[in-house]
Amino acid sequence: MRRISKLTSVAVGVASLALAATACGGTSSEAGSGGGGESGGEAKGLAIAYDIGGKGDQSFNDAAYAGLEKAKKEFGYKTADIEPTEGETDADKVQRLTSLAKQGYNPIVGVGFAYGPAMEEVAKKYPKVSFGIVDSVVEGDNVASLVFAENEASYLAGVAAAKATKTDTVGFVGGVDVPLINKFEAGFEQGVKDTNPKVKVLSQYLTQTAEEGGFSSPDKGKAAAEAQLEKNADVVYQAAGLSGQGVIEAAATAKKWAIGVDSDQYKQEALAKYKKYILTSATKDIGGAVYALAKSVEDGKPLTGTQTFDLKVNGVGLVDSNPEFAKIPGLSDAVTKAKEGIVDGSIKVKTE
Template structure:
């Protein structure tokens, strides 16, 4: 197999992957016929905190796995995290998947970084992928995103939609990755209307405290921001974001979703009228792109950047009410053009 080690921008469409309907957690695999001609089994993913059913980050990865399974007709596996697990637990999970013959093996989330580095070196014939982190290795593809760019567009939308001149941001955990979401959002708001105030809150300082997996924490944070007159609340909080959306809908203010088009998700259907838009991050497209590269015997390695130029991030337009907000659609389109042509540089912190 020929490995591509240089940085490659993979063109994937944010809107091209419909989020597959997901059930509750657990470990699952497809035990169908692999076709007999494949030396390896197919794609395997190991979920981040929150697991399958978060209607966000992990479910987007599952959508990529489903697309690969349907297209290539091979065995797949998706494995849930365990509460309070260590790096050693993650290492054992990745090693088990590689040992069984799955290829590629993808760790969904930056938390897999240390484990990925250790395991990839032990299984040089397996292609590994990690989402949201950069891990050096000849057989590792680091799938990273320009979250700040999508968040900038979310900020533009929020500044156009607010009637109180106060908008909110709820981050799951106070870490550099989520700081990128906040930075882009604040800049988008500021550049659109400097008089609009952004109220920010992080749910926890560490992932182990439940910042990405506690809808009750998200709901309480959003309620607090709404009490401070926020009438648009953007969340980058994984499963906790469901609580933010619930609180916004209850108060009849706007929520902005994250990672997946949350307006379209069945589990959030009761709240969809209050989901203005979502900052998209095509995790599913990245997962599928790596699977396809292995299937084509030209596995991607190195840092793979998914940004606005390649539709790796974006802003959803599913809610028809977006078009009813004066100036919103044009402002978002203009901002997107500026980011792509380089006239707008989006902050990451």
Template sequence: MRQISKLTRVAVGVASVALAATACGGTSTDSGNETKPKEDLGLAIAYDIGGKGDQSFNDAAYAGLEKAEGEFGYKTADIEPTEGETDADKEQRLASLAKQGYNPVIGVGFAYGPAMEAVAKKYPKTTFGIVDSVVEGGNVASLVFAEEQASYLAGVAAAKATKSNTVGFIGGVDIPLIHKFEAGYKQGVEDTSDGKVKVVSQYLTQTAEEGGFSSPDKGKAAAEGQIEKKADVVYQAAGLSGQGVIEAAAKAKVWAIGVDSDQYQQEALAGYKDYILTSALKDVGGAVYALSKSVEDGKPLTGTQVFDLKVNGVGLAESNPKFAEIAGLQDEVNKAKEEIIAGTIKVDTE
């Protein structure tokens, strides 16, 4: 039976991250069926599509690595994906990190699922983590989030901010994970506006290989199309592609809603920040750090770790001063958050 646990508390809204790469290292020797490291190294993360510098999902994971590195003073590694890579490539990457002695080893993104399932069995003394997917294994922690709850709050904000009564949603890839973002957002908009606000939805691609999470130009074109349809608030759950959405919104002087990290705070998006109303936060950095700390403390987390509003694992950013200036927005968001935590509001996931 799968182990389900809730972390007591994690920090939402990790700081903007530096983009300096950290080095890999370590050597190993073979013994029996498992390759055992000569030395214990620290946390290693393998990035999802878009890599470091996406100002969103992957950068949030890197912030967790930076925090662990600074606190525990050990050697870390962060590895970029390659264009058109296969599950075998991901498996080789994870195995290489485990073989070198990194512990824990975290795959950032659901795409690492098949590779992690295979590699974790070969390295039972290494703790593995996967973000946004569930992988069974006695040495695997599945770090999953209630994205729909943060998206509901984003929907509340959109409904209060719109003047045209039309808002947009842009998903990077048409997959169940992103459906959670859309479902929560739509429900938040509908509940807040009593159905008076229309949501225009679009997915950039059917598969990740087509660039749905890594193509700002696709995001920009999609946002421009929604803005032409009178959408004056556009929420994106599209990874690196979301930068194009934010750019288009800023140029049209309408609101964008960011995702995963507080995108108002991201240096690379500073030119557009006045039009980033808020961001639906997903504390990937906190999850990465929590797993690292559990290993450092000698009590590795395993099983499914759920990050939701109750533990501040998801939330809504309030960095933009204009957020507080929109009549009724703050009160509506606070009320919705309380009701979700209390169970009064049940948020859809599809």
């Protein structure tokens, strides 16, 4: 039997990690000393392999990087973060994870569900190394599956959108039409409709596969958002990785509301010129999950099995960094009430 657990608030309460917003690519590592495995005389600890979009997406991947930075600072070991390649295959991911394991990194985290097949293969070959995967469940005694209740955070985003709209039309832009992103859409639409059944939800996915650029094409996101804005949407929620930057740009240009995802995008330096129009963000404490795994390895008690990050443990949430959030009549109270309902079980949020 695999162990399925729900982390405590203490384990995941690092959602306020300051994201190091860096747009540089490539592979990076920094030497240090301290815990972790040994290779070539240098202590080595956490390594992360990025998903499509890479570091600098101001969202999903940067959140994972924040967890790596916190672990590096606290444990003083050498870390590595590796960029994906254009049009890569599962074999490329296998090679990347294998290389990190051979170099002595422990734990190793694959950022994104695309690492599933590769991690299942590599984890079996390196049973003494702890692996983690974000947004997917992989079987293995030495694998921690770091999954999130995105539908719950998206429900809160839907409540906010329904309260903020003046046209009774809002939009959802998903990067790729896959079950993970379907969870965002399902929660968002339910939150909108439960708050105001009269509000229309326009939905669009950018691509059918990640290889087509759904998570890495700001131009596609911008075009999709512009189409929804032309149809009278005045709040647009995006779950599209790097492509989401185009959605935010389009909304801000039209002086309409955008809702960010994964990280608090109101605070992202690269998005500063649009921040006035980023109403809120549905967050996932990816950095906290990555750090929690690193700490468990450092403590000699590696996490394994499915680790679920939901509203109860503040693993997901909705931020109110934009001062305008509190100025919209009824918005804050509606979001608070909805969160309480989800946590106490009186509101059941759909996943599809």
